[in-house]
Amino acid sequence: MTQDELKQAVAEAALDYIRPHLEGDTVLGIGTGSTANMFIDCLAAVKGLIGATVASSEASAERLRSHGIPVYDLNAVDNVAFYIDGADESNRALHLIKGGGAALTREKIVAAVAEKFICIADESKLVPTLGAFPLPVEVIPMARSHVARELVKLGGDPVYREGVVTDNGNVILDVFNFPIPQPLATEEKINNITGVVTNGLFALRPADVLLLGTSGGVQTLYPE
Numbered sequence: 001m002t003q004d005e006l007k008q009a010v011a012e013a014a015l016d017y018i019r020p021h022l023e024g025d026t027v028l029g030i031g032t033g034s035t036a037n038m039f040i041d042c043l044a045a046v047k048g049l050i051g052a053t054v055a056s057s058e059a060s061a062e063r064l065r066s067h068g069i070p071v072y073d074l075n076a077v078d079n080v081a082f083y084i085d086g087a088d089e090s091n092r093a094l095h096l097i098k099g100g101g102a103a104l105t106r107e108k109i110v111a112a113v114a115e116k117f118i119c120i121a122d123e124s125k126l127v128p129t130l131g132a133f134p135l136p137v138e139v140i141p142m143a144r145s146h147v148a149r150e151l152v153k154l155g156g157d158p159v160y161r162e163g164v165v166t167d168n169g170n171v172i173l174d175v176f177n178f179p180i181p182q183p184l185a186t187e188e189k190i191n192n193i194t195g196v197v198t199n200g201l202f203a204l205r206p207a208d209v210l211l212l213g214t215s216g217g218v219q220t221l222y223p224e
């Protein structure tokens with residue numbers, strides 16, 4: 001199976017997973033990226049079963065609206081039942097690296113609010129140790145050089161993602177050559193650098209379930 005076919009399979013599996021829990025007023029959190037886009041397209045077929053969505057990026061909000069699916073401001077909802085999103089990497093504890101599409105901060109906010117975070121990914125994303133994928137860090141623009149120097153002190157090799165401005169008006173540093181054996185400690189350490197908005201590690205709030213697309217079918221993984 002191609003990577004796109006695996007992503008389509010997990011998007012459909014996510015819909016099957018949440019469908020029995022949908023009530024007319026259920027609010028869903030929707031992630032960002034190619035896998036989340038496939039989920040949005042699946043959701044369109046059952047949009048009458050949900051109340052509304054909140055989106056982790058302007059791009060996802062636009063795609064949801066194009067299907068006639070209502071998108072609310074997060075401040076206007078009391079509860080988000082499920083957050084469905086992809087990832088750039090996951091380990092077996094379901095700690096993730098996210099932000100390849102620069103949406104990490106809003107993704108982290110919606111994930112923090114959600115009762116259950118369902119991660120959807122193809123099998124290439126499951127790794128023993130996080131960090132082969134460069135870790136995205138969202139940074140206030142004036143702090144870029146300072147944060148880069150601090151990331152070098154932590155042992156990484158930060159690279160400015162040229163030409164990218166986040167939905168929040170900030171910039172991204174991608175940290176290369178930075179294996180992450182202790183995601184919780186690393187997430188906290190990087191977030192403590194002045195000028196960092198947040199980093200793409202989701203360890204303090206990991207996924208609750210990973211639907212992993214493999215050539216043998218979709219596997220349902222829980223944190224180990």
Ligand SMILES: O=C[C@H](O)[C@H](O)[C@H](O)COP(=O)(O)O
Binds near residue numbers: 098
């Ligand atoms: O900022 C982007 C997000 O964290 C995405 O969830 C992540 O990059 C995975 O994207 P894709 O589903 O396109 O591989």
